[in-house]
Amino acid sequence: MRRASRITPRFLRRFWRGLRDWCGDSAYERYLRSTSAKSGASRTLTAEEFYVERLDRHYSRPNRCC
Amino acid sequence: MKRLLSIVIWVAVALLGAGALGAIAFNRGEPLNAMWFVLAAVCSYAVAYRLYSAFLAARLLVLDETRATPAERRDDGRDFVPTNKWVLFGHHFAAIAGPGPLVGPTLAAQFGYLPGTLWLIAGAALAGCVQDFIILFCSMRRDGKSLGEMAREEVSRRGGFLAQLAVLAIMVILLGVVALVIVNALKSSPWATFTLAMTIPIALLLGVYLRFVRPGRVLEASLIGVGLILFVVVAGQWVAESPAWAKVFTLGGLSLATALIVYAFAASALPVWLLLAPRDYLSAFIKAGAVICLAAGILLVRPHVLMPPLTRFVDGTGPVFAGKIFPFCFITIACGAISGFHSLISSGTTPKMILRESHARFIGYGAMLLESFVGVMAMVAACAMPPGVYFAINSPASIVGGTPEAAAATISSWGFPLAAGTMTDLAHKVGELTLLNRAGGAPSLAVGMAQIFSNTIGGDRLLSIWYHFAIMFEALFILTVLDAGTRVGRFMIQELGGRVWKPFGRTSWMPGILISSAIIVAMWGYFLYQGVVDPLGGINSLWPLFGISNQLLAAVALVVATTVLLKMGRLRWIWVTLLPTAWLVTITMTASYQKIFDANPRIGFLSFANVMAAQIAAGKIPAAKIVETQRIIFNQRLDAGVTAVLALMVMVLIVEALVQWYSILSRRREPVLHESPYVATQWAPDFSGAAHGDD
Numbered sequence: 001m002r003r004a005s006r007i008t009p010r011f012l013r014r015f016w017r018g019l020r021d022w023c024g025d026s027a028y029e030r031y032l033r034s035t036s037a038k039s040g041a042s043r044t045l046t047a048e049e050f051y052v053e054r055l056d057r058h059y060s061r062p063n064r065c066c
Numbered sequence: 067m068k069r070l071l072s073i074v075i076w077v078a079v080a081l082l083g084a085g086a087l088g089a090i091a092f093n094r095g096e097p098l099n100a101m102w103f104v105l106a107a108v109c110s111y112a113v114a115y116r117l118y119s120a121f122l123a124a125r126l127l128v129l130d131e132t133r134a135t136p137a138e139r140r141d142d143g144r145d146f147v148p149t150n151k152w153v154l155f156g157h158h159f160a161a162i163a164g165p166g167p168l169v170g171p172t173l174a175a176q177f178g179y180l181p182g183t184l185w186l187i188a189g190a191a192l193a194g195c196v197q198d199f200i201i202l203f204c205s206m207r208r209d210g211k212s213l214g215e216m217a218r219e220e221v222s223r224r225g226g227f228l229a230q231l232a233v234l235a236i237m238v239i240l241l242g243v244v245a246l247v248i249v250n251a252l253k254s255s256p257w258a259t260f261t262l263a264m265t266i267p268i269a270l271l272l273g274v275y276l277r278f279v280r281p282g283r284v285l286e287a288s289l290i291g292v293g294l295i296l297f298v299v300v301a302g303q304w305v306a307e308s309p310a311w312a313k314v315f316t317l318g319g320l321s322l323a324t325a326l327i328v329y330a331f332a333a334s335a336l337p338v339w340l341l342l343a344p345r346d347y348l349s350a351f352i353k354a355g356a357v358i359c360l361a362a363g364i365l366l367v368r369p370h371v372l373m374p375p376l377t378r379f380v381d382g383t384g385p386v387f388a389g390k391i392f393p394f395c396f397i398t399i400a401c402g403a404i405s406g407f408h409s410l411i412s413s414g415t416t417p418k419m420i421l422r423e424s425h426a427r428f429i430g431y432g433a434m435l436l437e438s439f440v441g442v443m444a445m446v447a448a449c450a451m452p453p454g455v456y457f458a459i460n461s462p463a464s465i466v467g468g469t470p471e472a473a474a475a476t477i478s479s480w481g482f483p484l485a486a487g488t489m490t491d492l493a494h495k496v497g498e499l500t501l502l503n504r505a506g507g508a509p510s511l512a513v514g515m516a517q518i519f520s521n522t523i524g525g526d527r528l529l530s531i532w533y534h535f536a537i538m539f540e541a542l543f544i545l546t547v548l549d550a551g552t553r554v555g556r557f558m559i560q561e562l563g564g565r566v567w568k569p570f571g572r573t574s575w576m577p578g579i580l581i582s583s584a585i586i587v588a589m590w591g592y593f594l595y596q597g598v599v600d601p602l603g604g605i606n607s608l609w610p611l612f613g614i615s616n617q618l619l620a621a622v623a624l625v626v627a628t629t630v631l632l633k634m635g636r637l638r639w640i641w642v643t644l645l646p647t648a649w650l651v652t653i654t655m656t657a658s659y660q661k662i663f664d665a666n667p668r669i670g671f672l673s674f675a676n677v678m679a680a681q682i683a684a685g686k687i688p689a690a691k692i693v694e695t696q697r698i699i700f701n702q703r704l705d706a707g708v709t710a711v712l713a714l715m716v717m718v719l720i721v722e723a724l725v726q727w728y729s730i731l732s733r734r735r736e737p738v739l740h741e742s743p744y745v746a747t748q749w750a751p752d753f754s755g756a757a758h759g760d761d
Contacts, residue, residue, distance in 0.1 A: 021153040025285040034143025051282040062410040066166040
């Protein structure tokens with residue numbers, strides 16, 4: 001029982017994080033942590049800029065199949 | 067001891083799978099329970115994954131855990147993002163799973179449940195998963211290069227150009243066919259048309275929310291959107307029951323086709339954040355939910371499969387589409403067993419996000435197994451309804467007759483008993499004006515799904531809600547394929563046009579955007595139009611054309627994979643890709659030949675055109691219908707030409723590859739692999755993508 005109460009919150013936390021990663025909810029947070037953003041080589045985008053730029057790139061190549 | 071236990075378990079799984087496959091193959095008596103299908107599929111997939119994919123990973127591709135993937139080396143938080151393997155599996159599956167594995171098996175059910183089910187399982191394990199896995203591996207080793215780029219580098223420049231053209235041609239045919247599936251599902255259905263139409267303002271609302279109110283908060287926006295969509299599914303009933311509103315949303319084939327063309331043009335030309343992306347988010351959630359519900363429904367209800375294992379239509383006289391079991395069963399199933407289109411995803415986003423080389427096995431091979439399982443579930447849903455009902459929904463009026471009485475008499479005469487009142491009652495129960503002659507696979511799948519869902523929750527009272535939920539689910543993600551595909555097609559046309567005139571290639575130049583969007587929409591719109599006016603129902607001509615083009619693209623991908631394997635010195639295991647390539651070339655070339663030249667006018671495009679031309683010459687066509695008939699003749703000849711050009715392009719690519727293979731094997735040329743150089747990973751062996759600062 002104690003083991004279950006320890007494992008369940010961890011599983012739910014991982015599931016929640018996985019769901020956010022899967023649907024793109026955490027994409028901006030990921031971008032801020034990325035090597036290129038951290039290096040400061042180019043200006044860091046705002047959340048809105050990043051969202052629009054990411055979508056433009058994502059939907060310019062085959063991304064949904066038959 | 068542990069090893070012995072593992073061997074015992076895997077032998078037991080293999081025996082269980084073999085027993086279940088034997089049960090569905092040799093059953094000739096009482097209707098079979100659907101659990102046999104689930105058991106046969108799951109055990110076969112487990113064995114294929116455990117043994118065959120492990121062999122591919124260890125012996126053929128020699129995946130290297132110490133090698134840094136492109137996501138690690140080029141991590142930019144945009145394209146190259148190291149991603150947990152379960153999350154990436156979800157991404158990849160959401161990208162590859164479209165309407166194909168649902169519609170294809172539903173149409174192929176006309177041969178009986180057996181051929182389609184066996185091909186779904188065997189085709190996926192031995193061909194489809196192999197293609198997805200190896201192309202993902204090749205692209206991962208080349209910094210995420212596309213299939214066209216790999217064909218150019220590894221096969222030849224001409225090969226790369228041909229692959230690019232083949233992708234564009236397939237995209238056009240695919241979009242035309244899936245649009246036709248929506249038109250046939252929404253025709254004369256105010257409830258379904260209203261529901262789908264309302265998804266547009268909902269998507270616009272979410273687009274504005276995600277752009278200006280809470281930028282990038284996809285999860286909360288999608289949950290709001292899913293709630294609104296479920297509401298409009300229910301609200302559709304009120305629209306259908308209101309005579310004034312029902313009239314507004316009751317549209318014929320041509321009106322729906324025009325609406326779809328206008329919509330796709332707008333979605334392609336408008337900013338992507340406004341309409342296309344929010345719709346895609348909604349579609350992904352609804353798709354995941356509906357697939358999980360279907361699996362749960364089948365497990366809970368355990369319906370009986372009423373379709374016989376083989377029907378009389380294996381001889382090629384099927385009412386849904388004409389053509390013998392070989393090659394048309396394999397062409398029709400398409401995406402559930404092997405899909406060339408997947409190679410574009412496997413060489414697109416996924417290889418740039420993969421964390422470790424070993425994950426390619428789970429993502430490339432595993433996601434395709436899951437897609438095949440979706441195909442098996444669609445087959446179960448289609449075969450769980452009485453066969454008479456299945457044929458009444460999927461057969462065109464020109465074959466079974468346009469009235470319930472005529473359809474019941476014709477279908478009963480085939481040995482599938484159907485009372486005249488059955489279809490009227492069923493249509494009434496699901497809230498439709500009619501369910502007759504609704505070729506395309508979507509309505510019959512929706513009836514099958516609704517029956518399974520309503521047996522779980524709600525009974526007959528909720529049948530109409532479940533039916534329209536299923537139609538909305540299919541139409542929503544077909545529409546997503548349509549708008550995302552139109553936009554990608556626009557980019558391809560701009561890229562090709564940019565080679566001739568540079569400004570046309572600039573993706574932000576408004577005249578270029580409008581002209582290229584108009585061109586791509588006109589191209590697939592014409593196929594849609596010809597499907598809508600086709601006297602044989604459109605699906606009969608266009609679905610096989612789509613199947614052929616999709617399988618031809620798979621042949622292209624496997625030829626590229628074979629070339630890479632030869633260059634890697636894997637001659638001993640070359641049969642892994644060579645056998646599926648040979649099989650695909652055989653079925654696609656046979657099907658192409660038959661679709662062009664067969665003497666049966668329901669199969670051969672040219673003979674159908676000739677029959678119509680002879681009828682005009684003999685004065686059998688009324689003067690008012692001559693122009694329409696001439697257009698049908700033109701369409702059939704166009705389809706024959708398109709099939710021939712596609713087959714020819716792939717043949718040229720194969721010849722190019724054969725020359726390349728000969729020079730490698732005869733050591734006339736030193737094989738040059740275009741892999742990125744080896745860089746050792748900096749990550750600890752247990753790094754799973756979670757420890758990026760958020761665990």
